[in-house]
Amino acid sequence: MFFIGEVVKSGKGRTATWDGMVGTVVRVEGTSVFVQWHNVAVEDELGVEELVSTGTFQQRTTAQ
DSSP: OOOTTEEEEEOSGGGTTSOSOEEEEEEEETTEEEEEETTSSOEEEEEGGGEEEEEEEOOOOOOO
16 A cells, blocks of 8 residues: 555566656555656556555645
8 A cells, every 4th residue: 555645666567677766656546556756747657566665755845
């Protein structure tokens, strides 16, 4: 299970050859996890089995 804001990396299934790309979970719907990759302006829908958790969460900043 993944949580919104969790930092994940590629590594299994379709993402196995993506050489450890890192992104942030932006949405979870059933078994689909939507990831905003840090190096591209694309939100990608993936299965939970395609991702590996880094064990960290994206820091949120607030505008002041």
